[in-house]
Amino acid sequence: MLTLQDILYKVHLLQVQGATNIHVSAIVIDSRKVIAGSVFVAIKGLQSDGHAYIDKAVSLGAVAIVCEIMPDKLVDGITYIQVKNSNEAVAFMANNFYNEPSLHTKLVGVTGTNGKTTIATVLFKLFTQLGYKCGLISTVQNQIANEVIPATHTTPDAVSLNALLREMVDEGCSHVFMECSSHAIHQHRITGLHFTGGLFSNITHDHLDYHKTFDEYIKVKKKFFDDLPSNAFAISNADDKRGEVMLQNTHAKKYFYSLKTMADFKGKILDNALTGLQMTVNEMEVHFRLIGEFNAYNLLAVYGAAVCLGEDKYEVLTALSMLTGAEGRFDYVISKQLIIGIVDYAHTPDALENVLVTIKKLRKGHEQIITVVGCGGDRDKTKRPIMAQAACALSDKVILTSDNPRTEDAAAILADMEQGLDSAGRRKSLTISDRREAIKTAVSLARGEDIILIAGKGHEKYQDINGIKHPFDDKQVLREMFELLEK
Template sequence: MNRLLSELIASQPLVINVEGPPGIAIAGFNSDSRLIRPQEMFFALAGEQRDGNAFIENAIAKGASVIVSQQMPAHIRPDITYVQVSDIHQFMAETAARFYQTAGLDMTMIGVTGTNGKTTIATLIHHLLTAFSQPSIFIGTTGIHVAGTYYATDYTTPPAFEIHRIIREGYDRGAKFLIMEVSSHALKLKRVWEMAFDAAIFTNLTHEHRELHPTMDDYFQAKSKLFDMLKPGGFALINTDDPYGEKIFQRGLTLQQTFFDYGKTAKAFKLTGSQFDHTTRLQNIYLTHNNAEEIFKTRLIGEYNAYNVLAVYAAMTSLGFDSKRIQSELPSLPDIDGRFEWLRAGDFSVVIDFAHTPDGLEKLLTAVHTIRGKGRIITIFGCPGSRDPSKRPLMGAIASRLSDFVIITTDDVHFEEPAAIIHDIIRGMTTNHYKAIEDRRTAIGEGLKMARAGDVVVIAGRGHERFQYIKDEKKPFIDREVLKEEATKLQLSIN
């Protein structure tokens, strides 16, 4: 697929200046100079760690034919076209939408936003759509699924040019639905600009991403933008037990779209209770909708997952799917990678979960209390480096309060010293029932050695993630695989 640059930038008010031939053909896009292919457009983005303008020559060497930036480079080559724009993020989205011609496609688009719960809700909807024989696209933290094909990703919400490429590919392969996690980064950086959603879901808003959002209000304003992107006639599902959700809901009542509330205090989809069944190892979820009581069974544990399942039920029924069929499908849906993966290790249990925020860790450990019986909870976790340091002591306090023993270790340290990150976590610890082990593999092995019959070892913070980032190094590291390897050394079977 090729398009002329002149067609892509025609009547484009964001374009300030063009140097070089505008009639050049474009074959695709990228913002990573290492991945550029011939005839592609390179977006020189100013990132958190690096400025893309410093890699323009690298992109040209790889075959880039057009360079887009908010500033013209000092050195202009006559064989390359340079486009200066006022807003590179918005320009990227608008240009990608034109290139892949995604506007107005006959596809139901569902966006999920919030601090926690996005992956679980989006994945369950994707699994249910598959069970209902509805071809769909999934875009989220755990990867990208396009009508049965899986692609790995490093993003919760990928760059705009990737989103529109995926939508076009999925549509051409028969996809009728798009379900995607929409991060605050994506909303603030306009990755989902030029998209119109049929349904939007808000889960909650808690402490996270302070490196991008200096205040909670800034974080809230970013998340709120999703609900301005609803189509006329679209609907929103809002967790109004969350105070930020209540703000969105009240604002939504003044709009032309339909806003439904869900939660314990909601009127539309009311959560009336949840209970873990130790015999079946399923959670029973009780809800009321249209004055009718419903009971759902799921392998997902904890009250926070009751909220997630309620949101899924609300979305699917609002889209017109049969509630009884949803009930029957839920208990047998595939596990969600890195989300409350409950495993047996001999006579004790292991739970692997992505919980990486104070609220997420608290909800995870509270859920673990419902399954542990009389055993101990041994929690292994760390916090990322080069990110919001204020959450570290908060997570230390939560781990020490809700665990019998804590092993503090590393996550993605990026460009920070592991010892400094661990020190920040220790500042929040309220007991001395902990130890610090920098190497995450060693920490997991130590947790297994400590465990006794009936204990639960919780490995938190990374979940599905496939790599650990240490300075410039990207090391393969999957908690589940490392767990199995360390268990084998101890002659333990994981299942």
């Protein structure tokens, strides 16, 4: 069993009161999970402050407390450690406690606003197809080879993440592909991990409820690449205006992918249809099952990472041509009347615009595009009118509806969205708060070969209303409405 001294390696200590040669059974950031012999790390969260639960942790058997502010009263026999940043401290501690799992696998991180899930998922599927045992850490799900573990966050907390990586290493995973959200980078959840490589997809308007300014959001994403070691690789999107900035201070070996300019991994779209993408990749022609220009970028990122990981380029493209993307990402169902229903996670103005532009390019003639879209509660309010505006600009009919209102009033969220509509937008839109009714209405308005986009929730199997997650699956509801149409 490790001692407290062992797991404090690399932690920036300000003050230590008590012994550090004591044995530690667990590292805990939730006082309710404290067991005898635990170290409790008090973290200041957005909802609550772990410092308020120090006494509870001690009463439940914690032998040591790590905190930013020392308690007024210290209990005899308990070790108290003051640190500058509890989030950073717990990341190093968890990494040490689980014996630095990321050193024993090839860990590849994917960051950016859109495309993270698809890139990480396709990498996981690709390397599994190539014969490797792999791990996946994503918004949709975590996976150890064939075992699926439901995901609660895009990137788990530092303790859960290191425990999961240790499990993956112990199960023999040679490669792990992980989404790295801006929250995870900022909150030090990935601090201390050793990345073999990092990928950047793109950066657009998102998470300003958390980061406050777009500049701060960019700096947080960039920090991921700044921290990569010199023996890692860093791959960025040359067509994103901040693609070069992301890598300007990295120590890693730099690579770029592009559809529009010279790059290490260069692609060109020859045909974009509902049957998939016909492309050249570094002069080699290949057909992919994934659809749309945004997926062309995702595929180039995946191809680049596979080449950087030492795989044969011909084997990689052959395997990639057979793969599908992530659940809830341009996921489509076709009714017997040939109405096409597309479910997509697009929850930012840029992602919504990308999906709708792709749909417009896939249209053969004058099929209607009917978009069902909402915005989440307790999140960046500034994007609400922009989302409605983007939907109306690129659709024939729009139904504004509830997404995950969380603790906000759904009607107030919809009113914010309506602020973005001009008179033309108001004429082509309806507001139906009930999401099931909104999808039902969209299906009733559609005719054969029309295209319905249901945006915002993608893979999610719930609707979050006042802290309760009610079962709700866009794709399942869409199928039910198509079945009603057929009766």
